[in-house]
Amino acid sequence: MNERFSASTLKNPLMPDEVIFSEKGVTFKERKVLSSTENFVFYNDIAGVEIDSGMFFSTIRIKARAREQEIVIENFAKSDARKIKELILERARH
Structure with missing residues:
Protein backbone atom coordinates (compact mmCIF):
# COMPACT_ATOMS: atom_id res chain seq x y z
CA MET A 1 0.00 0.00 0.00
CA ASN A 2 2.86 2.41 0.72
CA GLU A 3 3.86 3.95 -2.59
CA ARG A 4 6.70 6.42 -2.94
CA PHE A 5 7.52 8.83 -5.76
CA SER A 6 10.71 10.89 -5.99
CA ALA A 7 11.30 13.97 -8.10
CA SER A 8 13.92 13.97 -10.79
CA THR A 9 17.49 14.23 -9.60
CA LEU A 10 18.52 16.26 -12.66
CA LYS A 11 17.54 19.61 -11.15
CA ASN A 12 18.21 18.70 -7.52
CA PRO A 13 20.54 15.68 -7.35
CA LEU A 14 21.04 15.65 -3.59
CA MET A 15 17.57 16.40 -2.24
CA PRO A 16 14.65 15.58 -4.53
CA ASP A 17 11.09 16.21 -3.33
CA GLU A 18 9.10 13.09 -2.42
CA VAL A 19 5.49 11.95 -2.18
CA ILE A 20 4.76 8.98 0.10
CA PHE A 21 1.35 7.34 0.19
CA SER A 22 0.11 5.51 3.27
CA GLU A 23 -3.17 3.96 4.25
CA LYS A 24 -4.64 7.13 5.81
CA GLY A 25 -2.98 9.95 3.92
CA VAL A 26 -0.05 11.24 1.95
CA THR A 27 3.25 12.82 3.03
CA PHE A 28 4.88 15.53 0.94
CA LYS A 29 8.59 16.15 1.50
CA GLU A 30 9.80 19.45 0.07
CA ARG A 31 13.58 19.71 0.17
CA LYS A 32 15.65 22.84 -0.25
CA ALA A 47 -9.50 19.81 -1.62
CA GLY A 48 -7.69 19.71 -4.96
CA VAL A 49 -4.64 18.71 -6.95
CA GLU A 50 -3.18 20.72 -9.82
CA ILE A 51 -0.31 19.89 -12.14
CA ASP A 52 1.78 22.52 -13.92
CA SER A 53 3.73 20.82 -16.70
CA GLY A 54 6.81 22.23 -18.31
CA MET A 55 8.74 20.80 -21.20
CA PHE A 56 10.33 18.02 -19.14
CA PHE A 57 9.08 18.19 -15.55
CA SER A 58 5.89 18.88 -13.64
CA THR A 59 5.07 20.78 -10.46
CA ILE A 60 2.27 19.41 -8.28
CA ARG A 61 0.14 21.78 -6.20
CA ILE A 62 -1.94 20.33 -3.37
CA LYS A 63 -4.78 22.34 -1.88
CA ALA A 64 -5.61 21.12 1.62
CA ARG A 65 -8.79 22.24 3.37
CA ALA A 66 -7.18 23.17 6.71
CA ARG A 67 -4.24 25.13 5.26
CA GLU A 68 -4.06 28.59 3.78
CA GLN A 69 -1.04 27.89 1.61
CA GLU A 70 -0.90 25.12 -0.94
CA ILE A 71 1.79 22.44 -0.82
CA VAL A 72 4.11 22.65 -3.82
CA ILE A 73 6.42 19.84 -4.87
CA GLU A 74 8.59 20.18 -7.95
CA ASN A 75 10.52 18.40 -10.71
CA PHE A 76 8.43 15.25 -11.10
CA ALA A 77 8.28 13.33 -14.36
CA LYS A 78 5.00 14.11 -16.12
CA SER A 79 3.86 10.49 -15.87
CA ASP A 80 4.62 10.39 -12.12
CA ALA A 81 2.74 13.66 -11.59
CA ARG A 82 -0.34 12.26 -13.34
CA LYS A 83 -0.13 9.04 -11.31
CA ILE A 84 0.23 10.97 -8.03
CA LYS A 85 -2.82 13.10 -8.88
CA GLU A 86 -4.81 10.01 -9.87
CA LEU A 87 -3.93 8.17 -6.62
CA ILE A 88 -4.76 11.17 -4.44
CA LEU A 89 -8.13 11.79 -6.08
CA GLU A 90 -9.01 8.09 -6.06
CA ARG A 91 -8.24 7.72 -2.36
CA ALA A 92 -9.86 11.03 -1.38
CA ARG A 93 -13.20 9.78 -2.75
CA HIS A 94 -13.29 6.71 -0.47
Missing part, protein backbone atom coordinates in the same frame (compact mmCIF):
# COMPACT_ATOMS: atom_id res chain seq x y z
CA VAL A 33 19.38 23.48 0.11
CA LEU A 34 19.33 24.47 3.78
CA SER A 35 15.96 23.15 4.93
CA SER A 36 13.19 20.70 4.29
CA THR A 37 9.49 20.59 5.01
CA GLU A 38 7.41 17.47 5.59
CA ASN A 39 3.62 17.73 5.38
CA PHE A 40 1.17 14.92 6.10
CA VAL A 41 -2.39 15.34 4.82
CA PHE A 42 -5.29 12.95 5.32
CA TYR A 43 -6.91 12.01 2.01
CA ASN A 44 -10.25 13.48 3.14
CA ASP A 45 -8.57 16.85 3.79
CA ILE A 46 -7.35 17.28 0.22
